Amino acid sequence: MENNIPNRAAICQTLMEHAQTDPDIFVLCSDSRGSAGLAPFAEAFPQQFVELGIAEQDLVSVAAGLASCGKKVFAASPACFLSTRSYEQAKIDVAYSDTNVTLIGISGGVSYGALGMSHHSAQDIAAMAALPNMRVYLPSDRHQTKQLIEALLQDRKPAYVRVGRNPVADLYSAENTPFVLDQAVWLRGKGEKTHVALIACGETVQPACAAADLLAAEGIRASVLDMYCVKPLDRAAVLAAAQNAQAVVTVEEHSPFGGLGALVAQTVSAHCPRKVINRALPDAPVITGTSAEVFRYYGLDAAGIVQAAKEAIGCRTS
Amino acid sequence: MNAKELEILSWKLRQDVLDIIQAGGGGHIGGDMSLLNTLLVLYANHLRISPQTADDPDRDRFVLSKGHSMEAYYAVLCQMGFLDLADVKARFSQFGSPYIGHPNNRLPGIEMNSGSLGHGLPVCVGMALAGKRSGKPYRVYTVMGDGELAEGSVWEGAMAASHFGLDNLCAVVDRNGLQISGPTEQVMSHEPLADRFRSFGWHVLEIDGDRIPALDEAFSKAQSLREKPTVILAHTTKGYGSPLMENKADWHHHLPTAAEFEEIRADFAARKEAAERGE
Numbered sequence: 001m002e003n004n005i006p007n008r009a010a011i012c013q014t015l016m017e018h019a020q021t022d023p024d025i026f027v028l029c030s031d032s033r034g035s036a037g038l039a040p041f042a043e044a045f046p047q048q049f050v051e052l053g054i055a056e057q058d059l060v061s062v063a064a065g066l067a068s069c070g071k072k073v074f075a076a077s078p079a080c081f082l083s084t085r086s087y088e089q090a091k092i093d094v095a096y097s098d099t100n101v102t103l104i105g106i107s108g109g110v111s112y113g114a115l116g117m118s119h120h121s122a123q124d125i126a127a128m129a130a131l132p133n134m135r136v137y138l139p140s141d142r143h144q145t146k147q148l149i150e151a152l153l154q155d156r157k158p159a160y161v162r163v164g165r166n167p168v169a170d171l172y173s174a175e176n177t178p179f180v181l182d183q184a185v186w187l188r189g190k191g192e193k194t195h196v197a198l199i200a201c202g203e204t205v206q207p208a209c210a211a212a213d214l215l216a217a218e219g220i221r222a223s224v225l226d227m228y229c230v231k232p233l234d235r236a237a238v239l240a241a242a243q244n245a246q247a248v249v250t251v252e253e254h255s256p257f258g259g260l261g262a263l264v265a266q267t268v269s270a271h272c273p274r275k276v277i278n279r280a281l282p283d284a285p286v287i288t289g290t291s292a293e294v295f296r297y298y299g300l301d302a303a304g305i306v307q308a309a310k311e312a313i314g315c316r317t318s
Numbered sequence: 319m320n321a322k323e324l325e326i327l328s329w330k331l332r333q334d335v336l337d338i339i340q341a342g343g344g345g346h347i348g349g350d351m352s353l354l355n356t357l358l359v360l361y362a363n364h365l366r367i368s369p370q371t372a373d374d375p376d377r378d379r380f381v382l383s384k385g386h387s388m389e390a391y392y393a394v395l396c397q398m399g400f401l402d403l404a405d406v407k408a409r410f411s412q413f414g415s416p417y418i419g420h421p422n423n424r425l426p427g428i429e430m431n432s433g434s435l436g437h438g439l440p441v442c443v444g445m446a447l448a449g450k451r452s453g454k455p456y457r458v459y460t461v462m463g464d465g466e467l468a469e470g471s472v473w474e475g476a477m478a479a480s481h482f483g484l485d486n487l488c489a490v491v492d493r494n495g496l497q498i499s500g501p502t503e504q505v506m507s508h509e510p511l512a513d514r515f516r517s518f519g520w521h522v523l524e525i526d527g528d529r530i531p532a533l534d535e536a537f538s539k540a541q542s543l544r545e546k547p548t549v550i551l552a553h554t555t556k557g558y559g560s561p562l563m564e565n566k567a568d569w570h571h572h573l574p575t576a577a578e579f580e581e582i583r584a585d586f587a588a589r590k591e592a593a594e595r596g597e
């Protein structure tokens with residue numbers, strides 16, 4: 001369903017709802033309150049907002065220091081900088097010291113489009129997932145984003161959340177957002193024998209669903225898993241989907257190395273061998289374009305996923 | 319504790335540091351010795367923390383940013399009752415031990431992990447800011463090495479500390495003038511260091527950091543300074559206490575031979591006896 005509210009705005013709204021009654025919620029930005037959509041929070045809760053300036057290392061260390069003193073900290077910065085410039089702070093001050101910090105990587109993947117490689121974050125899943133004690137989440141729409149943030153407010157463990165810059169169509173609704181933390185959501189084909197299992201995260205879930213519908217029209221049955229919890233990966237769901245399918249296709253807005261596809265392939269190959277095809281961004285600077293153009297170019301759109309699914313199950317493609 | 323008691327205790331704790339390094343087969347002995355008096359004075363007379371109040375939300379906070387000086391930190395944490403010295407000596411650096419070569423916050427009394435340089439100050443900015451925003455009276459302390467000041471993240475933290483007016487934050491620079499490759503001023507110069515901190519909006523105290531009364535006075539003074547954070551530039555001697563290792567960069571993490579251990583122990587024992595005689 002069409003929607004004009006980006007996931008980052010859903011984060012702000014959710015945090016503002018809870019900050020009304022919880023003075024320990026703190027939001028930190030690195031000159032990024034506007035791009036993070038967190039300016040309304042900064043205005044409404046100045047005592048719970050901290051501006052660190054353009055200093056991502058400081059952002060994450062200060063977040064950890066606040067968290068060690070009982071604050072529930074959400075540190076938001078463009079994913080491209082947060083997952084690289086402050087990687088060591090994420091490793092030591094957040095993950096290793098086990099502080100209650102949620103790192104929010106905004107405008108992730110190729111959201112910044114024509115701004116180029118410096119602003120793309122196609123490595124953040126691999127980087128963050130490799131840190132012991134760091135969880136990695138890529139919510140697929142604003143409703144799931146809200147549920148995720150509410151769940152993270154309830155625990156005290158480190159997490160990295162990546163959201164895109166632009167609004168994405170709703171997959172769920174205010175009334176119906178099935179959500180259990182660290183469990184993937186079955187969007188198509190739960191418990192059914194299928195030809196192919198499609199496993200996606202973040203902004204690739206929508207095209208995966210569209211691809212499943214296109215495949216169904218051709219008589220090819222596909223399951224779809226919204227694997228917003230990339231780490232800890234919902235292995236039970238992955239194996240259930242793989243078990244019922246001839247092959248698996250993963251789709252992610254990320255490098256081909258160390259992301260969703262790699263994690264799924266590890267699990268499937270060890271426990272339920274199937275052919276696994278990873279659809280991802282290339283191991284190269286990404287072509288200039290909007291997210292939609294880039295997705296289409298690299299086959300991360302519905303048509304590309306249909307093609308990958310057919311290849312995976314050995315269908316001839318036109 | 320008074321200065322004489324601390325002086326005597328300092329030489330006892332230096333012996334403990336030697337025992338820990340010898341038992342574990344390694345350590346950062348030079349920086350341990352320049353740091354030890356700072357830690358001792360801080361824990362004995364200024365930090366409001368104890369094993370009984372280790373979880374008190376109003377406790378003072380300490381982060382050892384120069385985390386490699388862990389053996390000195392172990393000696394002080396054991397003296398203050400957070401850890402058991404016999405256990406540390408038995409297991410330091412052994413397989414499966416929690417007593418590793420850098421701060422491990424799974425151990426009692428250790429707030430944050432460190433080991434990579436340039437983290438302590440910005441983490442303490444967060445701690446001090448939490449205290450300010452919550453109206454809590456606690457103070458926050460960190461100790462950095464001087465070689466560590468080449469890390470850009472130190473200055474990001476220094477900038478933020480003065481921006482937020484964190485007068486509840488006190489940083490110490492263990493200014494022993496040496497890092498692993500040689501004199502700091504040759505490796506990457508820091509002078510005029512006091513001016514650099516002042517220009518970042520800090521109160522600056524410069525002291526002889528090997529002298530216990532000077533450290534005691536500086537920590538008291540820092541508590542009275544308002545509106546800005548305070549840095550104590552503690553001019554210390556790397557390898558302090560034994561001529562064998564004083565002011566020698568290659569003693570950064572040199573493991574003494576058996577004969578060297580004996581010589582250093584004898585030097586420390588003599589200094590301890592002198593302290594007991596009040597010299």
